[in-house]
Amino acid sequence: MDLEKPKENNIAFIDSQNLHFGTIKCDMCAILLAKNIRDMELADCSCGQAWEVDLAKFYIYLKENYQVNNA
Numbered sequence: 001m002d003l004e005k006p007k008e009n010n011i012a013f014i015d016s017q018n019l020h021f022g023t024i025k026c027d028m029c030a031i032l033l034a035k036n037i038r039d040m041e042l043a044d045c046s047c048g049q050a051w052e053v054d055l056a057k058f059y060i061y062l063k064e065n066y067q068v069n070n071a
């Protein structure tokens with residue numbers, strides 16, 4: 001996995017309604033399952049892209065991997 005060159009469309013989707021759960025949903029599996037990503041549950045992701053996160057660590061992750069300066 002090459003995290004140094006993230007694609008233009010970030011594959012990590014943060015559902016703001018579920019942000020307090022610290023869950024990142026998987027748009028790839030949403031497409032595969034033909035589900036709206038907002039209806040995706042963590043368990044619906046079979047590729048491991050969706051994950052539960054510690055938000056503080058998540059922001060560090062974003063900064064390290066995506067050079068996010070506005071987080």
Ligand SMILES: [Zn+2]
Pocket residue numbers: 026027028029030044045046047048049050
């Ligand atoms: Zn997935």
